[in-house]
Structures are given as C-alpha cells and as structure tokens.
Amino acid sequence: MLHVRTVFRSALTAAWSLGLLTALSAQALIIVDDFGPADYSDLPAAMAAAADGDVVLVRGGTYNGYTIDGKAVNLEGDGAVSVVGTITVRNVASNRYVAIRNVDVDAIAVGGPKPGFVFEDCAGSVLLEECSVNNGVPGADLTNCADVALVRCDMEGLFGSVLLG
Numbered sequence: 778m779l780h781v782r783t784v785f786r787s788a789l790t791a792a793w794s795l796g797l798l799t800a801l802s803a804q805a806l807i808i809v810d811d812f813g814p815a816d817y818s819d820l821p822a823a824m825a826a827a828a829d830g831d832v833v834l835v836r837g838g839t840y841n842g843y844t845i846d847g848k849a850v851n852l853e854g855d856g857a858v859s860v861v862g863t864i865t866v867r868n869v870a871s872n873r874y875v876a877i878r879n880v881d882v883d884a885i886a887v888g889g890p891k892p893g894f895v896f897e898d899c900a901g902s903v904l905l906e907e908c909s910v911n912n913g914v915p916g917a918d919l920t921n922c923a924d925v926a927l928v929r930c931d932m933e934g935l936f937g938s939v940l941l942g
Contacts, residue, residue: 804830811838820860824850829873835880842882845875849901854879863891869901871923876904885912892918893932896925905930 808815809823813836817823820840827833829848835858842862845852849869860882866875882893893910896903899922909931910916916932919925 804828805832807831807833808836809833809840810836811840812836824852845869849873849875851876852878852880857881859883861885863893863895865895865897866899866903867895867897869899869903871900873901874904875899875901876906877908878904878906880908882908882910883912884910884914884916892916894918896920896922899923899925902926904928909933 805828807817807823807827809817809820811818811820815836817826820835821843823833823835824843824845827845827848827850829850831850833850833852835852835854837854837856837858839859839861842860842864844865844867846865847868847870852875858880860880862882863884864877864880864882866877869875884891884893892915893912894905894908894917896917896919898920902924903922904926905917906928907930908927911933917927
C-alpha cells in the first residue's frame with residue numbers, strides 16, 4: 778500500500794510541477810470566479826484585460842461569451858465552466874497559439890441562436906480540448922484558419938457541428 782501511495786504522490790507532484798511551469802512561463806495568471814474572490818468576476822472583462830501569453834484560470838460558474846482578438850492566451854476551465862453565448866477567436870498570428878480547455882458553451886443568445894465557437898483569420902494554432910457546445914448554429918464556424926484542433930470535444934449544433942468557410 779505504501780508503494781501505491783508513493784507512486785500516486787509522485788504523479789500528483791509531477792502534474793502540479795508541470796502546471797506550475799506553465800503558469801510561470803506566462804506573463805500573468807488571471808483568476809476568474811463569478812462567485813468568490815478573484816482577479817475578475819466577469820469572463821469578458823478578464824479576456825479583454827489578458828495580455829499575450831497570459832493564463833486565464835476560470836473557476837466553475839456561468840459566464841457570458843467573449844472574444845480573444847490578436848493575442849495568445851491559455852484559458853483553463855476549473856470545474857463546471859458554462860459560457861452563454863459565443864466564444865470568438867480571431868487574428869491569431871502565425872507564431873502564436875490559443876488554447877481553451879474544459880468549457881461548455883450554450884450558444885442560444887438573445888436574438889436567436891449563434892455558433893458556439895467562431896474562429897476567424899487565425900494563421901496561428903488554436904486548440905479546443907474537452908469543450909462542448911449545445912444549441913450552436915453550427916457548433917463551430919471556421920473561416921480562414923490554418924490550424925484548429927478539437928480534442929475530446931462534443932459539438933451539437935442545431936444545423937450541423939462544424940462549418941468550414
């Protein structure tokens with residue numbers, strides 16, 4: 778039993794160390810929580826304030842859609858993160874990347890359904906990992922993008938999952 782605990786503790790330590798290294802390589806770690814003390818309670822405001830290279834850690838809660846425009850950021854959902862509206866990523870330069878992990882999107886908004894994710898003019902890399910979309914028209918809309926990867930994502934659009942333009 779001691780051996781199993783040691784291996785488990787070593788694995789946890791290694792995972793934590795890797796997370797720490799990711800945070801240290803960023804310009805800043807921004808924490809968003811709609812319920813408790815954090816840097817921001819509003820996800821769109823946090824994304825507007827984020828600089829190139831920042832890590833945005835979003836605690837479980839419900840947030841409005843937002844836009845990442847021309848900057849490389851890493852958004853990590855921590856718990857049940859729900860976004861109501863559209864997440865837009867645009868103008869990612871060829872030497873930059875955007876990563877969004879562990880976010881659920883309900884794309885129905887005032888004025889009718891919209892895509893869950895919109896990617897426009899991204900010469901750089903975009904990664905969606907363990908994300909889901911409900912009620913998107915479509916789940917994701919890609920226009921003029923070089924490298925978009927969806928890993929373990931569930932896209933349930935009302936009229937299709939992904940639209941390539």
